[in-house]
Structure formats: structure tokens, C-alpha cells
Amino acid sequence: xxxxxxxxxxxxxxxxxxxxxxxxxxxxxxxxxxxxxxxxxxxxxxxxxxxxxxxxxxxxxxxxxxxxxxxxxxxxxxxxxxxxxxxxxxxxxxxxxxxxxxxxxxxxxxxxxxxxxxxxxxxxxxxxxxxxxxxxxxxxxxxxxxxx
Numbered sequence: 724x725x726x727x728x729x730x731x732x733x734x735x736x737x738x739x740x741x742x743x744x745x746x747x748x749x750x751x752x753x754x755x756x757x758x759x760x761x762x763x764x765x766x767x768x769x770x771x772x773x774x775x776x777x778x779x780x781x782x783x784x785x786x787x788x789x790x791x792x793x794x795x796x797x798x799x800x801x802x803x804x805x806x807x808x809x810x811x812x813x814x815x816x817x818x819x820x821x822x823x824x825x826x827x828x829x830x831x832x833x834x835x836x837x838x839x840x841x842x843x844x845x846x847x848x849x850x851x852x853x854x855x856x857x858x859x860x861x862x863x864x865x866x867x868x869x870x871x
Contacts, residue, residue: 724834725771726843727817729810730824737773739764739836740829746773746790747827748802755827758788760797768841769793775802779856782863783807818843 727736733751737744742763748756758773772791778784783804790798814823820835 724817724819724821724830724836725840726845727821727823727826728814730814730821730826732811732814732824733806734810734814734826736821736826737771738830738834744771744790744792744797745827745829746788747829748788748805749826750802750804750806754804756788756800756802757827758790758798758800760790760792762797764792777805779853781856781859 724736724738727738728734729749731749731752733749735746735748737746739745740759743760744764745757745759747758750756770791770793774789774791775786776789777786783806785801785803785805788800788802789796817823819840820833821830822833825832825834
């Protein structure tokens with residue numbers, strides 16, 4: 724496991740499975756999306772990046788996920804839907820192992836990474852939103868506050 728957030732009931736994980744880079748997204752157990760490289764990584768240092776381009780225009784939409792190793796695309800796939808708000812409150816954000824329930828049935832916890840994990844970066848910088856997307860987001864947030 725390189726990084727995981729959430730678990731069996733919703734979440735995502737970026738990990739190596741038999742040496743192959745894998746991104747797995749679990750949409751509350753309703754749908755699961757896996758984007759995986761075809762080949763195992765060669766021994767040595769690597770930079771693994773998962774880039775997600777959100778469709779926009781509201782919450783819970785999907786997007787395109789691209790998995791890159793050392794700057795080269797090794798896999799790409801579609802995540803049809805995402806969770807509209809938050810992941811499970813009783814799971815964890817883990818680096819180097821999974822201390823909660825597994826996000827995927829591909830592995831068993833703690834699924835420790837046995838190499839050297841030098842750095843993990845999560846960049847949540849949003850892409851540019853249109854004026855209509857910003858307005859829709861504000862309306863959705865207001866509706867959530869009213870519904871509570």
C-alpha cells in the first residue's frame with residue numbers, strides 16, 4: 724500500500740499488486756473502479772502519480788483517472804461516479820500500509836509496503852471552475868446545510 728483513504732465501505736487506494744501500480748476507487752460498495760498498469764515496475768526508484776480529471780458540473784460526478792510512472796502513462800480509465808461528500812468517518816488515511824478495512828478485495832490488511840516510501844503528495848488544487856459550476860456548488864452546499 725502506498726496510500727489509502729477509507730476502506731471496505733468507501734474509499735480509494737494507490738498500491739502495488741504483484742509489482743504493478745494500481746488505483747482502486749470504492750464507491751460505497753455500490754461500484755468499484757480499478758485502473759492498473761499492465762507490467763510490474765522494475766526494481767529501483769520510481770515516481771507514481773494518479774491524476775484525476777473531474778467531469779465537473781456538480782457533486783458526485785465522474786472523471787478520467789490516469790496512472791503515470793516516472794512521467795509516462797501506464798493506464799487510464801473512467802470512474803463513472805464519485806462520493807458526493809465524505810468518506811467513512813470510521814476509517815483512516817494511511818501511508819505505507821492499510822490499518823483499517825481493505826478498500827479492495829485484492830489484498831489483506833495491513834498490506835505493508837516493503838520498499839522505501841520517500842514521499843507522498845496529495846494535491847487537491849481544483850481545476851478551473853466555470854461560473855455556472857461555482858454557482859451550482861454554492862447551491863448544493865446550501866441545500867446540504869438546510870437538509871441537516
